[in-house]
Amino acid sequence: MSEHIGLIEQRRAKQLLLAQQQKPPTQLLERPWISVKDDDPTQFSVKIMTWNVATCPVSRRELFPTSDCLKAHQRGHLIHEEIERQDADILCMQEVDRLEKLCPMLEKAGYSHQYASGPNKKHGCLIAFKSSLFSLSEHKIVFYDDEEIRPDGSPMQRIGQSFVTRNIGLIVGLQRLDNADLGITVATTHLFWHPRQAGILKREVTRFGQSDALRQRWPSILAGDFNFTPSDPAYSLLTRTTLLPEHEEYLRPSYVVHKSVDPTVPIAPSSQPAADADEGGGTEAQDPDRVITNARVASQKDGLLDSSELVKLFSESPKARSAYDAALSRYLHLEPGQDVPVWGTAPEQMDPANPGFYEPAYTSYTHYWKSVLDYIFVLESDRVASRSTGVLSPLPGAALDPGLPQKTICGSDHLPLVAEIKFNSL
Numbered sequence: 389m390s391e392h393i394g395l396i397e398q399r400r401a402k403q404l405l406l407a408q409q410q411k412p413p414t415q416l417l418e419r420p421w422i423s424v425k426d427d428d429p430t431q432f433s434v435k436i437m438t439w440n441v442a443t444c445p446v447s448r449r450e451l452f453p454t455s456d457c458l459k460a461h462q463r464g465h466l467i468h469e470e471i472e473r474q475d476a477d478i479l480c481m482q483e484v485d486r487l488e489k490l491c492p493m494l495e496k497a498g499y500s501h502q503y504a505s506g507p508n509k510k511h512g513c514l515i516a517f518k519s520s521l522f523s524l525s526e527h528k529i530v531f532y533d534d535e536e537i538r539p540d541g542s543p544m545q546r547i548g549q550s551f552v553t554r555n556i557g558l559i560v561g562l563q564r565l566d567n568a569d570l571g572i573t574v575a576t577t578h579l580f581w582h583p584r585q586a587g588i589l590k591r592e593v594t595r596f597g598q599s600d601a602l603r604q605r606w607p608s609i610l611a612g613d614f615n616f617t618p619s620d621p622a623y624s625l626l627t628r629t630t631l632l633p634e635h636e637e638y639l640r641p642s643y644v645v646h647k648s649v650d651p652t653v654p655i656a657p658s659s660q661p662a663a664d665a666d667e668g669g670g671t672e673a674q675d676p677d678r679v680i681t682n683a684r685v686a687s688q689k690d691g692l693l694d695s696s697e698l699v700k701l702f703s704e705s706p707k708a709r710s711a712y713d714a715a716l717s718r719y720l721h722l723e724p725g726q727d728v729p730v731w732g733t734a735p736e737q738m739d740p741a742n743p744g745f746y747e748p749a750y751t752s753y754t755h756y757w758k759s760v761l762d763y764i765f766v767l768e769s770d771r772v773a774s775r776s777t778g779v780l781s782p783l784p785g786a787a788l789d790p791g792l793p794q795k796t797i798c799g800s801d802h803l804p805l806v807a808e809i810k811f812n813s814l
Contacts (some may be wrong), residue, residue, distance in 0.1 A: 416469060417797045419781050422728070424719045426777040430810040432570055433777070436711075437476035438611035438764055439804035440578065440752075441467050442793065443483040443511040454755045454790035457799060460486060466799025468493045474780070474806050478562070479516040480576035480611040490514075504529045506554035513558040513576045513612070522562040525571065526600070530557035530592045532585045537693060537701060544649075545691030551680060552648035553580045557589045559596050561603050572811075573597050573608040581615040582642050583622035584693060587701040590626065593767065594705035607774055607811050608767040610708060613802065617760050618713075618731050618744025625702040626765065627709065627743040636695050644683035645690050653684050708765035711807035715776035716746035729784040731760050748782030752802045755791035764807045771814055778808035 442463075449458060457463050464486070471479065471493070479499065484490065487503065494501055500519040504527075505512025517524070532555050536546040557577040564570040575593045579585045593610060597603045616622045621635035631639075647653040686692045693701065716730055732738035732745030739745065751762040766774045783803065788794075792801045 415796050416466065416473075417783070417787065419783060421778060422715070422719055422781050423778045424715050424776065425722055426775055426810065428775060428810075429812055431812045432564065432567075433808060433810040434478055434572060435476045435806065435808045436478045436480065436574070436609060436611060436764060437471075437474050437804055437806040438480040438482075438576065438613075438762060439470075440482040440613040440762060440800060440802040441484060442800040442802060443485045451756060452754055452791065452793070452801065455793050455801075457793050457795045462795070463793055463799040464489055466793075466795065470799065470804060472497055474804065476806055477518050477521055478572075478574055478609075479514070480574065481514045481516070482576065482578040482613045483511045484514045485511040500524065502527050502558065502560050504556055504558045506531070506556045509554055513556060513578060515558055515560050515574055515576055517560075517562050517574075521565060522571070523565060525561040525563045525603075526596075527561070528559045528592070528596055530559065530577075530589060532556065532580070532588055535588045535592070537584065537588065537697075538691065541691055542689065545689065548691035548693055549584060549649060550582065550642060550644055550683070550686065550690075550692055551580060551646040553585075555580055555585060557585075557592065559593055561596070561600070561606070563602075569602065569605070571603065571606045573603055573606050575608070575610045576612040577610075578613045579615050581620070581622070582639075583616075583625050583698055583702070586614060586616075586622045586626055587698065590702065590705045590708065590767070605771050605813065607769060607772045607809075609809070610765040610767070611763065611805075613762050615761050617736075618747045619736055619738065621698075623744055625698060627707060629699060629702045629707060631695050631699060639695070642680070643686045643692055644680050645686050645692075646680050646683040649690075650684065653682060655682050706768040708767055709774075710743070710747060711764040711766060711776040711809055712748060712779050712782075712805065713744060713746045715779045715807065716748075716782075718776075720746065729782050734785075748803075748805070750783065750785060750788060750803065751805060753785065753788040753792050754801045757801075758785065762802055762805055764805055764809075766809060769814075773812045773814055775810045776807055777810050780804070780806035 494516050498518055499516040501514055501516040503514045533552050537548045538546055557575055559575040562572050577589055593608050597608050621631055621639055729749035731747040731749055734749050747760050751760045792798050
């Protein structure tokens with residue numbers, strides 16, 4: 389019997405060695421860790437990572453003419469290696485497919501996970517967590533297309549949407565194994581750029597936390613691909629619950645109803661079908677930001693939220709604070725002169741007093757599209773104080789040329805964000 393077991397172990401060791409030898413060598417670009425001085429007491433901390441891993445960009449090859457790793461087998465090991473080297477306590481991932489490849493890697497790295505996708509979508513959102521630190525207490529899926537934004541009116545008016553996206557938000561409650569009273573609510577998503585979905589997510593995360601006596605004392609984090617920049621209306625609504633005059637002008641072209649909501653809308657002869665009726669309704673090369681084709685002008689019966697209603701929706705739940713914006717703001721004030729590429733200086737010119745100035749200069753960088761779309765937000769709370777005490781350093785555009793994905797830089801067209809956040813009960 390012992391000889392048989394010994395042969396099995398030898399065979400396993402040989403298979404493991406062979407697998408390691410067959411793993412393609414990579415030289416992924418190193419990103420330094422920025423630590424922010426912090427001497428305050430801490431009850432517990434988490435290291436959280438969010439990443440849009442870009443499902444199947446090979447099907448949209450024309451959008452990535454400078455990439456050298458569009459096929460899944462070229463990018464898969466790069467994705468896995470990045471996850472392993474960041475070693476976060478919690479992972480939030482978007483555009484996740486090929487679960488048969490990803491999940492065994494996550495399990496081997498010590499993660500449990502929860503996955504969800506929208507109706508008939510081939511990719512979805514995933515939240516993974518270190519099984520040595522947390523257990524899953526509950527989860528919820530938010531189907532934005534079905535969520536009501538007002539209690540009265542016709543069914544169309546209660547939902548008030550301009551485009552069927554099939555997008556979802558995934559929310560989990562994670563309970564700490566070392567102290568059952570402590571835990572964290574985490575949500576991830578891939579949004580349509582209009583503020584409606586961001587407002588619904590913030591509302592539903594708040595409701596999720598309030599629905600359980602234990603979770604009421606837990607902090608809440610929203611992390612994912614939000615598909616808007618720090619200068620956009622949705623960012624202002626999330627962080628300040630206000631809209632500036634230029635935001636209202638920016639939103640004006642969005643007051644339309646797409647054929648996916650109203651099938652009677654004719655298709656324009658020169659237009660193509662919406663790209664997968666997906667997160668943006670177009671291609672990044674065309675900047676889906678922000679013209680919706682195959683649509684009609686909205687009327688009152690459609691129930692789209694006006695500016696005052698958007699402000700009301702966001703005001704009914706706590707403000708959000710960006711982990712990167714807070715950490716880099718404090719770091720650059722404590723360490724003036726450090727060269728950290730942030731949104732407010734390049735590529736945007738922004739008032740340093742405005743929320744969003746200290747977001748990374750880029751979180752998505754392709755030949756055609758270079759912007760900030762990804763965030764890690766913490767909801768304000770009168771029960772839990774939070775502090776962002778470290779982040780994975782942003783990268784300048786010069787380090788990302790000629791455009792992602794690249795074998796030696798990143799296996800996705802989005803860069804991962806990683807933040808350390810410390811919490812203390814008030």
